[in-house]
Amino acid sequence: MASRLLRSTTITLLGLAIAACSSSPTGRNQLVLVPDDQLNEMGVQSFEQMKSEIPKSDNLKQTQNVQCVADHIISVLPEKYQKQAWEVVLFDDEQINAFALPGNKIGVYTGLLTVATNQAQLAAVMGHEVGHVLARHGNERVSTQLATSQALALGYELSGEDSAVKSAVFQGLGVGAQYGIILPFSRAHETEADLIGLDLMAKAGFDPEESAELWRKMGGGGASTPEWMSTHPSNNTRIQSLESAMAEPNKIYASLQAKNQTANCY
Template identity: 50%
Template sequence: MLKKTLLTAVIAMTMSACVTSPTGRSQFIFMPDNQVNQMGLQAFDSMKSKNPLSKNQRYSQFAQCVAYSLTREVGGQWEVVVFEDDTLNAFALPGNKIGVHSGLINLVDNQDQLAAVIGHEIGHVLSRHSNERLSQETAVSTGLSMVQAVAQPQTALGQTALGLLGVGAQYGVILPYSRIHETEADTIGLDLMAKAGFDPRQSINLWLKMDKAAQGGQPIEFMSTHPSHASRIDNLNQHMNQALQLQQQAWNMGKQPRCAK
């Protein structure tokens, strides 16, 4: 009886964790957002205490100008910090925290290319990707995926649960989901930069520069788990016409960022 009651409770909790991302993709999320946000705040504070911050005011002003132009489109209070780090990287954490490495600022040619990266990272936050990953991995460790797979194996969530079992937990679902998240963040970031008035076409130039830098042997932490450059650019091109329309609408509303590197 206790086992049946526990099974029912777990199934109910798991079913309530089915949500939809901003692009319409089905997600499995059950971690409280405030808890995930607190984790993001703690991680950001730790990074600031352990890693050197850039003393280049021009870099900080540039990154903040670009980031704040983007975050005005989504609302909330965001903190933006430039770290003194030569790697080509940027990130955004739950709790509205944005970090940019000085190496990335050195790489980009203009505000639009930096907006492509920061917009992508904000896309991860808007899509609650951190919560989704935590929820998936928590489900694996607690056995929730096993219960859901047995209970409703034909549902999308049930299929995800099946993939999380055994070897699938390492190769079948969780790692590929990272690539799904990256593609989703690309799409959201492209629209976001366009809505803020940045030129979305520069996102293509940015990834071409990243590709060239990678071939030159530069460390690119940002690209470590991302889709191939070709598939990323193809996805961006598929959404470019819509993004250009959003940019024109932004310009008609007077949104024309002027962030000088």
């Protein structure tokens, strides 16, 4: 009985997975189970909550610079994203970070501007964050976690009576799923967003070489989490990946330079 149920459920999950398969902008296969409209709604709600909890910056010049960089990035997005009304907010907060959410929301923290000290470095971060949205990484993360948790729960139910050994095995499987599936997917997302962002910033008229320079500055601190336990690649891995993909973005940027069409936000 249990084996028949397992086969039936496995076939159903495989059918859903096949139906939900799509490709990212770089051609990578991905699993997307959640309707994009639902993710967009969640993104908008999260952004509204952040605006109610974190003050906006009152530095007009910095706000205008951030909006200008965002406008240049948005201007080179695929047409369906260009048509959307993007909201960009500079939050008055010391953390060195930025984000983009489904639902066309971009947030930048003032702390980032102490590290991303020129327009191209800010464009590198902003292009990276928008890259997450274009590649539907939020949806993919939710879908992967959903599929993993459901598979573990199903296996637990079908594996016999409760025991200390059984509990220990499935706790181990949960840890294995975290480090073997979910975190590597996150690192793949970060690398993909870096490459998408590199392409976007070059097309928007920002010097792509500044992306690697930014990560060199970001890596100037102390010890970091081991790469295999982190959701992000190490800074060295990140820099190497960017530099290996730099030829085409540099060509795009040089072409814009020759036409005097590079960005001028600062």
